[in-house]
Amino acid sequence: MSEARRTDTRILVVDDERNLALGIAENLEAEGYQVAVAHDGPQALERATAETWDLILLDVMMPGMDGLAVCRALRERGDEVPILFLTALSGVDDRIEGLEAGGDDYLPKPFALRELLARVSAIVRRGAWMRGDGRAETIAFGDNQLDFSTYRGRSWDGTEQHLTHKEAMILRCLAERDGEVVSREAILETVWGYDVFPSTRTIDNFIVRLRKRFERDPERPFHFHTERGVGYRFTRAPGSDA
Numbered sequence: 001m002s003e004a005r006r007t008d009t010r011i012l013v014v015d016d017e018r019n020l021a022l023g024i025a026e027n028l029e030a031e032g033y034q035v036a037v038a039h040d041g042p043q044a045l046e047r048a049t050a051e052t053w054d055l056i057l058l059d060v061m062m063p064g065m066d067g068l069a070v071c072r073a074l075r076e077r078g079d080e081v082p083i084l085f086l087t088a089l090s091g092v093d094d095r096i097e098g099l100e101a102g103g104d105d106y107l108p109k110p111f112a113l114r115e116l117l118a119r120v121s122a123i124v125r126r127g128a129w130m131r132g133d134g135r136a137e138t139i140a141f142g143d144n145q146l147d148f149s150t151y152r153g154r155s156w157d158g159t160e161q162h163l164t165h166k167e168a169m170i171l172r173c174l175a176e177r178d179g180e181v182v183s184r185e186a187i188l189e190t191v192w193g194y195d196v197f198p199s200t201r202t203i204d205n206f207i208v209r210l211r212k213r214f215e216r217d218p219e220r221p222f223h224f225h226t227e228r229g230v231g232y233r234f235t236r237a238p239g240s241d242a
Helices: 018-030 041-050 068-078 092-100 113-131 165-175 185-190 201-214
Strands: 011-015 034-038 054-059 084-089 105-108 139-143 146-147 153-156 160-162 182-185 222-226 231-234
Touching: 011 018, 034 041, 034 153, 034 160, 041 068, 041 139, 054 068, 054 113, 068 084, 084 113, 084 165, 105 113, 105 231, 113 139, 139 165, 153 182, 165 185, 165 231, 185 201, 185 231, 201 222, 201 231
Parallel strands: 011 034, 011 054, 054 084, 084 105
Antiparallel strands: 139 146, 146 153, 153 160, 182 231, 222 231
């Protein structure tokens, strides 16, 4: 069985359309995943916080507490479990709202089963990559440190840092290619796996946040360099401005 279909991969399916939720669960179980189902926001939040999950499939439009509110509540608690939104709202603004709430991917309804399974598999693979698979769990660059297993670290001035899931993934993506130029498209493919954002400028915003966390002078970066028109280059040891 492949990594993407590990029998210990746990997925929570949340949708107030009971038949749809059960149908999704049956197909995921056929792929080898462990699956549980919830049918409203409060129940989803309770189960998500009480148990450990590798992925949550979360409907956006639910009565009482919608999927966006559930996602925001989890992120505010420091829970970075991957979330794939399922929703009938398919506009660009709707996708951006979901992803800015802390979602990892966004699949409009109606969707093809093969696409759903492909996205689930991709998210699970990225989760395995982020966990390290035998690679070093910590990184030190300059006077900064980060533990990829907890997303926690310390910056050069002693300030404790708690990165979001995406910030940590982007840092790992760049650090594994220390000294190389990595395109925005390559970062998107590694970290998100799908063109879920309308623009690669999203990566620029994450780099700004990483600079604010770890650079002594974000305007004159030592570690996170911009290669104009291409992407970014990470330098573990302090280097020249770029």
